[in-house]
Amino acid sequence: MSDPDTALRTDGLTKRFGDVVALDHLDLEVARGDVVGYLGPNGAGKTTTIRLLLGLSRPTEGRAEIFGLDCQRQPVETHRRLAFVAGEANLWPSLTGAETLALLGRVHGQVDVAYRDELIERFDLDPTKKVRAYSKGNHQKVILIAALMARPDLLILDEPTSGLDPLMEQAFRHCVHEARDRGQTVFLSSHMMSEVEALCDRVGILRDGKLVEMGTLAEMRHLSALTVEARFDGQVPDLSVVPGVSAVQADGSLVRCQVRGSVKSLVKVLAAARVTELVSREPSLEELFLAQYGEDGHAG
């Protein structure tokens, strides 16, 4: 039985391409109304997950459901409630932007026309132009507008802002905020940490087809280290012996280190020395991400 509060859920979802295990028993759950970031290095299996959710690929094992509907067996019903934006738009070169939007809108069956026109304005798209004459960024705008104008319950986005300039990236973020405020669920795969950090409540990190981390940003920060930078006047104490401290880097009188757990012992050592400057900050998502899959050099 499916939970009415669950937007998306996978059970042991697995996909193999010959010997390559692209996705390995993925168990994922996204609650209704959440904005979830889906991160992972190249080849981690993000696009594979999304193609399985959309019924474009067939799973080797496991299943996935969206709003309680089976993604493989009820694709049409599922697709009525969602919209998808790919990282690369494959449109028909001979249609104009307006024709493309009209076609996709009719196929989807529900369009908020006023919102569509507003989006065209916001993204500064010239809809009378043929797709052939559009730049890469404009292709992306067309499929973004096509997805957003349907006001679907679930937005599945796979690197949706590739090719957009910073101004348009801003417009996109605004749209995602709007969607969240309306209670729409957003599943966003991205390589742009700042984007995920700005938009998402929860983050999942995928690596080699396995989900290695899933939680809110605050939870993930709590689990990971705090970065501390201190400048000393005179003698620099040896911080590497302090319990909980790691990754000590000294650069003259400036020392940078990471602390896990309680900061008590570190503060004691620092107080005994002559500290002139002290900065401590939580790790950025980028640092969390790098810590997650960069520890043995490189993933994949």
Add this chain to the structure above:
Amino acid sequence: MQADLGIRARIMAPVRAGGSPGSVIAAFSTRKAVRLGILWGYIFGLAIASSEITYSRIYKTAAQRDALAATYGTSKAMSALFGPAPQLQTVSGFTVFKISMALMILGAVWGLLTSTRLLRGEEDSGRWDLLLCGRTTRGGATAQVIAGLGGGLVTLWAITAIIAVLSGHTSNVGISTGSSLYFSVAMVATAAMFLAVGAVTSQLGATRRQAASFGAVFLGVSYGVRLIADAGVGLHGLIWASPLGWVEELQPLTSPQPLALLPIVAFTAMLAVVAVRVAGARDAGASIVADRDHSPAHLGLLYGPSGLAVRLLRATVIGWWIAIGVSAFLYGLIAKSTGATISGSMKQVFSKLGASGTGAAEVFGLCFLIEAILIGFVAAGQVTAARVEESEGTLDNFMVRPVSRSTWLGGRLVVALVVLVLSGIAAGVLGWLGAASQHTGLSFTSLLGAGINLVPPAIVILGIGVLTFGVLPRATSIVVYTVLGWSLLIVIVGGFGTVSHWILDTSVFHHMASAPGLSPNWEANGIMIGIGVAAALVGGLAFMRRDLQGS
């Protein structure tokens, strides 16, 4: 994206390896063109060899050969269809008559497909932008592709020539090396000209499909003009107005006339220069028959995948209908006068080719075989277009929305079927119009029936195409065109007797009764439709179960 990177890597590699950046495109195109040249060279060579060897085995005595010459050599209908047949008493004359027209047309089709693919196709896919990056001009890049195509052409000739020379040296055949080499030149001459035609139409058309269609219309007109010239109605001078006519005038193996190479070489060179010039003068991705950048919205057909398919394929399909209609009309014009020349012994030969009846109806029966082949190409084009929707990813736009796979595929097949049936009707109606204008006395219903009779073989091709699409999507276009090419070859070879019926049965066209000379065999047609539908169903089910696959 991955494909792009792969190509980028392949393209960049020679540059880094110290090759001249200017010749990257030439190397890339040569590799592709040579590969195609090898494949088709084998087909050409084998066709020549099989014809030479069969003739020398079957028609052993002078008496047999004289009888053959008396029947074929005097028929205006045969001359109109296949070109004149001056020396049927010899292996050479027979081979020229039997296969040269087919190879000329195949060569032209090869030329068009290859050059539009490597020019407009590559440009359309955006790969050119990657290649150009300021390294060379657009005209320069086009010149490089043309050089690559030249490499493919030389390969095609070389393989054809090697097999032809070997076959010429087998006992009983006895054709000199020089003659075989010259014959091979003649057989690839249309390929050369239509590579150049394709280079020009690639500048004109906005898509590869459109570029190939323009070229196909030109081929149809060239064939039509030489058909009239050879129909024995006093217009032989027209032969010089058709590129196919120039190749005929080379008269290989019979009475060689190398001077006819002049227009061929001049035409090819001129078109190549025009293509480079036009390419240099226009923008990347632009075309001469310009698609304007802006356009008012036409929403009429844009209700879903089928409506979109109609809109996108409209121009190509209308091009095919024109080719089918015009050629049927021409057959109608000549049917009466050529039918009148059919002698008693000729009838036996006609019946071997499958035709029967009297006079004009027999001629129609034969001519409509060519219409059936054209409609087969239309069917192959429809399946290939469906696969291209998948491989280029435009299908994803529907598959992530509330459209089921069966709705999409079913809709595409309905569109394809309507196109095929209308093609058959076009052949019947325009053939009747041409015939009626000459008071040929064939009824409208019999010709309409003959037109519709052309559709079942195309349905088999469509079905096989869908089956492949479902099971082995990446092989779709190779399989359908191979089935078509094989069927064509068997019809040509089989028409001249002594081919095992097991082999004949593998040709989709063999099962079609030669209407209107014979009345359509509705039972065989029903079986063909059944096979087509069954194959399509299996393919459809397989498609439902598999992953969508890019190129």
